[in-house]
Amino acid sequence: MEKVDIPKKAIYRLSIYHRCLQRLHDNGQETVSSTALAKAAGVKPAQLRKDLAYFGQFGTRGLGYPVDTLASMIRDVLGRERLQPVVLVGAGNLGSALLHYQGFQKEGFEVVCAFDADPEAAVRRGVAIPVKSDKEIDTFVKDEGVKLAILCVPAGFAQAVANRLVAAGIQGILNFSPVVLEVPEEVVVNNVDLALELEHLSFFVR
């Protein structure tokens, strides 16, 4: 899809670098060395340099990287120079919680609409944005041209809902349901499985 192949993990790290750069910017710092930025991001300097090099040359030898330019280039690469609309499907316990969470907005995503089998229950739960019936997913997503969805429906419904999202034109799904989704290969799924993360810790803790 991209010219050179970029390790998938490098994309995650890019986001982390961006956060660190924002903090540096807020502190009024104008340049930063790979060593310093790498330390803040919790990686090795060489890896940071390699990650950035996938996208071009941004540093000045002997000096380091310009904080603002670099931050802007990362936003550009991540497709984040403009606000991305997102829909959320399944405004149950976890879903409505995520709607209260400020972190998405803070990073430039706008959750424009939520969908639930029982919209009124969601509204009662205190959801502040519009909640529509899940039957309206198709038209809304198509009409608004939304590309990203957050999926928080119970495991048993996840695949069916995912199919509808994909049919409606969704290209990326952040999936909180503990299910392995099957989607066409042009659609990207990112699984966040909370119980699984705890289990993983449990392995290392004796």
Place this chain on the structure above:
Amino acid sequence: MEKVDIPKKAIYRLSIYHRCLQRLHDNGQETVSSTALAKAAGVKPAQLRKDLAYFGQFGTRGLGYPVDTLASMIRDVLGRERLQPVVLVGAGNLGSALLHYQGFQKEGFEVVCAFDADPEAAVRRGVAIPVKSDKEIDTFVKDEGVKLAILCVPAGFAQAVANRLVAAGIQGILNFSPVVLEVPEEVVVNNVDLALELEHLSFFVR
């Protein structure tokens, strides 16, 4: 730490296999082939076999794996044969949401206590388990011998709270704060960064 070195990702997959096995068990199936189980888990059969082989020989050639025995061995490996107590620190928006989330309980973790700078606000938010002042973290964690913590405090407090958790004896932290935590190497940190996951999707969606 372990005898042979097991790919870290294999541990994640083990959890996924376990889920699939539970479903098979519920369907009354007694054995399963690597091909079938791998398909359900979304991996290649050879990888499944290799993952299991790190822990011993469980299959029967020509037949497959016994569903129940295999599930039990995975629970054993993951340290999940018995209930694990967990504490949650930071019962704000995300934190109190996670407390409502049933997924942890369902997978055998018990969130025994929550801590917050303002416990009463958390109770008002409808948290059902005990909420104590964050000043009591140390004594509680020590007295109860809790090993796992879920960390949902605002970014600015995360490192300080993590330090206290570690000092109190916590060995694994599931960290929802968008911060790179510094901890002693015997402590395991698992980062779940929701905004970062959305950013990652955003890269693949044009």
Place this chain on the structure above:
DNA sequence: TATTGTGAAGAAGTTCACAGCG
């Protein structure tokens, strides 16, 4: 015969180490 267990090959990602340049 069907399916596991595994050494060996291959792919992917990380780190080193140093040349190149401001």
Place this chain on the structure above:
DNA sequence: CGCTGTGAACTTCTTCACAATA
């Protein structure tokens, strides 16, 4: 001189392919 950019070495993980075996 200091720090970036990068080919090459290394490490880690995945897949293949087939011998072993119930």
